[in-house]
Amino acid sequence: MASSTQKLVSLLIQETAGLPIDQTLALLAGRFPGAVTFSSSFSFEDQVISHQILENQLPISIFTLDTGRLFPETYSVWSKTNAAYHTRIKAYYPNHESLEEFVQATGPNSFYESTQNRKDCCHIRKVEPLRRALAGNSIWVTGLRAEHSPGRGDLPQFEWDEGNQLIKFHPLLHWSTDEVMAFIKQNNIPYNSLHDKGFISIGCAPCTRAIQPGEDFRAGRWWWEDSSKKECGLHVTEKPGVANSLAKID
Template sequence: MSQMIPTQPSREELREIGQRLEGQTPQDALAFALDQFFPSIVLACSFGPEDVVLWDMMYRINPKASFFYLNTDFLFKETLDVRDRMVAKYHLAPEQVIEMKPDLTPEQQAEKFGDLLWIRQPDQCCQLRKVDPLTRVLKNYSAWVTGIRRDQAPTRANAKLVEWDAKFDLVKFNPLAAWTHHEVWAYIRANEVPYNTLHDQQYPSIGCTHCTGPVKPGEDPRSGRWQSSEKTECGLHK
């Protein structure tokens, strides 16, 4: 029987756990996370390549695991298609696929804050449609799993395999932190994992329809996000 760690381990315990997990596989990190925290652990799924890989790994370890997604009301049809293909492939029960929506509809948001908020105040738009719903769902868990990789952006270069998320007050696992873009896609192809077909159309990073564009070969993969502003993150991982 494995030794259980506290629901809210100390920062020193998390550092020790992270050191033990460095050099091990993402599956090892996920197995540890699920063993220690299930059912009070959930995957944050944007249906990007990292997230679908993590789901495939989690499902193989524990078929009763669950994920949530933030339906901002501005998702691409292709993004929702990935959700439907995942439900079909893994025979998921409704309680395993948690949809989180903003408190305001797009129409209510426009009435209260004005039209085109994602252009005028993109941080506020992300707060309303992403961060607030994320905060609500994470209150139900002791740990969450994310698809952060260190080489995705300078803001993520120091991501640890496991860390304390002070913003949301729970443990955060980043099992793919040390993986490369190539390793993620090699796993997708080897295991026939459903993925967003927009990735085949020069969309390496996909968010809301209003704030996502294609990227030219050789450009930063995240340069297609918030092209009309200096914004680089939606606020979920700051």
């Protein structure tokens, strides 16, 4: 990370310390006009952030990645969110040629057969569309929370994303699950009904299941794989000497 970028990240951390989320988002929208975007998967966390943006009419774009394998409940909350806030959240889709070639070569459910197939599927359906969605932006707002993974405990609220060449902002990083749920209920925000059925981290339907009592937050994602291999490549942190080190997962 260049010294100028490092200074900017440090400055943003200082300037927004103690500010509520809506004020921080407004500050970013003013500082980087037309270049702040939020990626939503319609999770509890993402619905809280969408509410902050849309209720306050902040000039921040919102997009989602439609992999083509989402749950019906996810499409339902997407529609309800559009209706509740009179908006149209933009969707980015996989490159059809890449997807057609992959499915033709490996089959529709090949992600169960090998970790590499699953990673290739994630790359086509999520990583490449994400890069297109983020292109031209300066700030990427995410719904990451430290409580979701031990690897996120040391994350700063602002960080430089080397792979996508922009600054990431995690407004709910230190919120607890109880705080997120309370905000949802208090503001009558549409949410994914799968959360009421034991689904915590919700992704593609074939790759997500409900978790059992006592299981880790991420146990329901790619449950057939070793826990050390559970990543899709959306949240990447470059570390010295390690290219594309996947320190966070989504």
